[in-house]
Amino acid sequence: MNIFKIQRSYIRFKKMLPGLLFFMTxxxxxxxxxxxxxxxxxxxxxxxxxxxQCVLCHGxxxxxxxxxxxxxxxxxxxxxxxxxxxxxxxxxxxxxxxxFDLLESELNSVxxxxxxxFDPDGASVSIGDPARGKELFNGKGGCSDCHRVAGYGPRxxxxxxxxxxxxxxxxxxxxxxxxxxxxxxINRPIRLIxxxxxxxxxxxxxxxxxxxxxxxxxxxLRSFRKSDLVTFEISQEPSKLPTALPEDEVADLVAYLxxxxxx
Amino acid sequence: xxxxxxxxxxSALAILxxxxxxxxxxxxTFDRILNASNEPENWLTYNGGYNxxxxxxxxxxxxxxxxxxxxxxxxxxxxxxxxxxxPIVADGIMYVTERPNTVIALDAVTGGVFWKYxxxxxxxxxxxxGANNRGVAILGDKVFMGTLDARLIAIDRITGVPLWNVEVxxxxxxxxxxxxxxxxxxxxxxxxxxxxxxxxxxVAAYDADTGKEVWKTYTIPAPGxxxxxxxxxxxxxxxxxPVWITGSYDSELNLTYWGVGNPGPDWNAGQRPGDNLYxxxxxxxxxxxxxxxxxxQFTPNDAYDYDSVQxxxxxxxxxxxxxxxxxxxxxxNGYFYVLDRTNGDFLQGKPYVRVNWSSGLDENGRxxxxxxxDGMPTFPGNQGGTNWYPPSFSPRTELFYFxxxxxxxxxxxxxxxxxxxxxAFLGGGFSVLAPAPGAPTIGIGRTSPINNWTNEVGHAxxxxxxxRTGEAVWSYDQFDVSDSGMLTTGSxxxxxxxxxxYFHAIDAxxxxxxxxxxxxxxxxxxxxxxxxxxxxxxxxISGHALFTFSLPQ
Numbered sequence: 001m002n003i004f005k006i007q008r009s010y011i012r013f014k015k016m017l018p019g020l021l022f023f024m025t026x027x028x029x030x031x032x033x034x035x036x037x038x039x040x041x042x043x044x045x046x047x048x049x050x051x052x053q054c055v056l057c058h059g060x061x062x063x064x065x066x067x068x069x070x071x072x073x074x075x076x077x078x079x080x081x082x083x084x085x086x087x088x089x090x091x092x093x094x095x096x097x098x099x100f101d102l103l104e105s106e107l108n109s110v111x112x113x114x115x116x117x118f119d120p121d122g123a124s125v126s127i128g129d130p131a132r133g134k135e136l137f138n139g140k141g142g143c144s145d146c147h148r149v150a151g152y153g154p155r156x157x158x159x160x161x162x163x164x165x166x167x168x169x170x171x172x173x174x175x176x177x178x179x180x181x182x183x184x185x186i187n188r189p190i191r192l193i194x195x196x197x198x199x200x201x202x203x204x205x206x207x208x209x210x211x212x213x214x215x216x217x218x219x220x221l222r223s224f225r226k227s228d229l230v231t232f233e234i235s236q237e238p239s240k241l242p243t244a245l246p247e248d249e250v251a252d253l254v255a256y257l258x259x260x261x262x263x
Numbered sequence: 264x265x266x267x268x269x270x271x272x273x274s275a276l277a278i279l280x281x282x283x284x285x286x287x288x289x290x291x292t293f294d295r296i297l298n299a300s301n302e303p304e305n306w307l308t309y310n311g312g313y314n315x316x317x318x319x320x321x322x323x324x325x326x327x328x329x330x331x332x333x334x335x336x337x338x339x340x341x342x343x344x345x346x347x348x349x350p351i352v353a354d355g356i357m358y359v360t361e362r363p364n365t366v367i368a369l370d371a372v373t374g375g376v377f378w379k380y381x382x383x384x385x386x387x388x389x390x391x392x393g394a395n396n397r398g399v400a401i402l403g404d405k406v407f408m409g410t411l412d413a414r415l416i417a418i419d420r421i422t423g424v425p426l427w428n429v430e431v432x433x434x435x436x437x438x439x440x441x442x443x444x445x446x447x448x449x450x451x452x453x454x455x456x457x458x459x460x461x462x463x464x465x466v467a468a469y470d471a472d473t474g475k476e477v478w479k480t481y482t483i484p485a486p487g488x489x490x491x492x493x494x495x496x497x498x499x500x501x502x503x504x505p506v507w508i509t510g511s512y513d514s515e516l517n518l519t520y521w522g523v524g525n526p527g528p529d530w531n532a533g534q535r536p537g538d539n540l541y542x543x544x545x546x547x548x549x550x551x552x553x554x555x556x557x558x559x560q561f562t563p564n565d566a567y568d569y570d571s572v573q574x575x576x577x578x579x580x581x582x583x584x585x586x587x588x589x590x591x592x593x594x595x596n597g598y599f600y601v602l603d604r605t606n607g608d609f610l611q612g613k614p615y616v617r618v619n620w621s622s623g624l625d626e627n628g629r630x631x632x633x634x635x636x637d638g639m640p641t642f643p644g645n646q647g648g649t650n651w652y653p654p655s656f657s658p659r660t661e662l663f664y665f666x667x668x669x670x671x672x673x674x675x676x677x678x679x680x681x682x683x684x685x686x687a688f689l690g691g692g693f694s695v696l697a698p699a700p701g702a703p704t705i706g707i708g709r710t711s712p713i714n715n716w717t718n719e720v721g722h723a724x725x726x727x728x729x730x731r732t733g734e735a736v737w738s739y740d741q742f743d744v745s746d747s748g749m750l751t752t753g754s755x756x757x758x759x760x761x762x763x764x765y766f767h768a769i770d771a772x773x774x775x776x777x778x779x780x781x782x783x784x785x786x787x788x789x790x791x792x793x794x795x796x797x798x799x800x801x802x803x804i805s806g807h808a809l810f811t812f813s814l815p816q
Contacts, residue, residue, distance in 0.1 A: 184703070
């Protein structure tokens with residue numbers, strides 16, 4: 001009960017930030033530690049929900065309904081997140097805004113997306129034909145040589161089964177055309193040699209001061225104590241090159257990846 | 264059946280004999296707190312004593328046997344969220360708080376709980392960064408807790424029953440108290456949080472017996488007061504300058520020292536021209552009257568949220584061949600300072616991490632500003648080179664230890680903002696510098712066992728500073744950042760944690776790791792040590808549990 005009350009005060013904080021969170025991927029404030037910020041993952045999956053459920057009326061920039069600018073935090077009736085929730089779940093404006101039967105996770109993520117001022121990267125990416133994209137993925141695009149989807153393919157590169165739910169179109173496109181600038185630090189290729197003279201090439205899953213967890217080139221989960229390593233190298237270059245596919249095929253690939261939303 | 268007089272007197276005697284140690288121990292007098300270093304078996308204040316050195320002369324656990332440390336008991340938290348509380352220990356009884364405002368009294372030897380007092384703060388309570396509470400203060404037969412809705416409560420330390428409950432600040436205007444109070448003589452001193460909500464900060468003292476306000480000193484001078492002209496127009500009325508970390512006390516000078524937080528709005532310095540005193544300063548206040556004796560401002564007209572809420576660490580050391588009463592301060596702004604605590608004179612200041620918002624300090628310690636162009640990263644980033652986590656000073660090694668964030672930067676975006684009472688007053692936003700667009704970055708606290716942001720966005724560096732030179736003698740790096748405080752002991756052991764959940768014992772002389780335990784949850788407070796039944800204990804909070812270690816019994 002108490003916790004519930006306190007969470008209300010976090011919500012109060014959140015509601016004061018429309019438009020500001022736009023810039024705040026990480027709203028860490030003067031005191032430290034708050035465990036109640038919108039995560040990047042939530043904002044990104046909110047994009048998917050928004051694209052599916054909201055974009056028709058509210059538009060890509062969230063400003064096509066008169067008097068409402070979702071991206072910049074201008075709402076008609078709602079102020080707090082819970083009021084936004086109520087409007088989405090129950091509808092508003094005498095039925096002009098219908099009720100949406102969203103899962104709690106969808107609801108939370110779409111609110112995060114709105115509160116985050118939308119993802120500024122998400123706007124200008126062209127999205128092609130997902131069926132053609134799937135063929136490219138498994139064919140001349142060469143993606144399936146390293147990536148796994150829904151139980152099929154190698155495990156050397158990240159499993160893309162739900163990549164469409166956690167990445168924006170802009171992020172996906174950038175990964176294809178300019179992987180070096182898009183590669184997340186955790187995914188940098190690594191090479192290590194143990195004191196038992198074993199050389200391991202793999203992809204990092206986690207690391208702390210004393211240990212590292214990875215999936216090796218044979219698709220096995222491995223964990224090492226750093227004190228057992230003779231060599232530990234992290235490559236700044238991704239293991240893939242920028243794609244040679246033309247723009248329209250990149251758009252197809254992005255479209256296919258966006259359909260990969262997990263189970 | 265009536266008992267005979269003899270029987271009654273015998274049983275009363277028996278009770279008296281049984282109760283005797285407890286009765287004599289129940290009084291934690293001001294004198295005992297003043298001389299806390301004489302009773303290292305206890306941990307009587309937030310930082311272990313008025314000089315806030317977090318140093319204990321206990322040495323049963325030493326460089327050789329520390330690797331034998333064994334878990335003795337664990338107290339599981341029943342509440343989620345970063346557990347930043349600092350326990351105190353008096354005569355074998357530990358007092359620790361839980362989010363948001365619960366006090367637990369427990370047996371420091373077994374972890375058995377005597378009582379639990381829960382206060383439900385008003386739902387109007389507004390805090391920027393979590394329902395934190397950092398602990399209680401003790402005096403006489405009471406413990407004192409500040410609350411999220413800006414109240415101060417005295418609690419009977421034997422029964423756990425509240426004795427008085429007074430307002431410290433207006434909850435509607437987003438005042439709060441998250442710090443452990445500081446008891447001096449018969450007064451309980453607290454400061455207020457709310458620097459993100461346009462409060463006007465202060466430190467106030469309350470009579471320990473009645474809760475009646477004794478004095479109150481604002482951290483922003485009113486019209487007519489000295490330094491009011493460091494503000495323009497009515498900016499001072501909602502200029503922030505909160506005080507949310509426990510201060511220190513020098514009994515010879517009868518001065519209390521307080522670190523003051525950021526001005527508001529946080530990130531738009533252009534909106535509040537002037538130095539904005541006494542934001543981002545240390546204040547020396549007379550312990551009896553609250554009168555301001557001196558101030559030193561670390562970051563004038565701050566645009567980066569560089570709260571100066573660090574703990575003022577006091578020591579008497581030889582500085583430039585003179586015995587000096589100094590104050591050591593690793594500031595959130597990236598500089599490490601040594602001040603003369605008798606008058607606030609600047610003795611020395613040097614950067615301890617990469618600093619680019621300023622090119623250095625002038626002879627008075629005032630920073631030479633070098634604001635970065637729009638869209639360019641500022642070092643150190645928004646959480647600072649360090650923050651509120653308590654440092655330690657060992658009089659044995661004469662080194663000052665603290666957690667620094669290395670290679671961490673932020674891009675700021677100021678925005679004009681009107682003040683609205685009780686609402687966030689930030690004046691813009693920021694993003695953490697990351698190596699790829701949309702890459703995960705350091706959060707304000709760690710909630711996942713997976714580190715997918717990596718050390719590329721910042722990492723911890725425990726630094727051992729020589730206050731005479733202002734340079735690090737050694738440092739100890741971690742892969743993730745650390746919000747852990749420090750503890751040093753008479754055997755030159757340094758205990759500290761980090762967000763990864765490792766609890767470390769390090770040789771305080773040279774930075775060599777002596778022992779570590781993976782406790783599995785972020786350590787966002789400082790360890791303490793105490794003794795009971797001839798056994799030295801070391802307690803630390805990691806994640807949602809308080810762990811207490813000792814040598815095998």
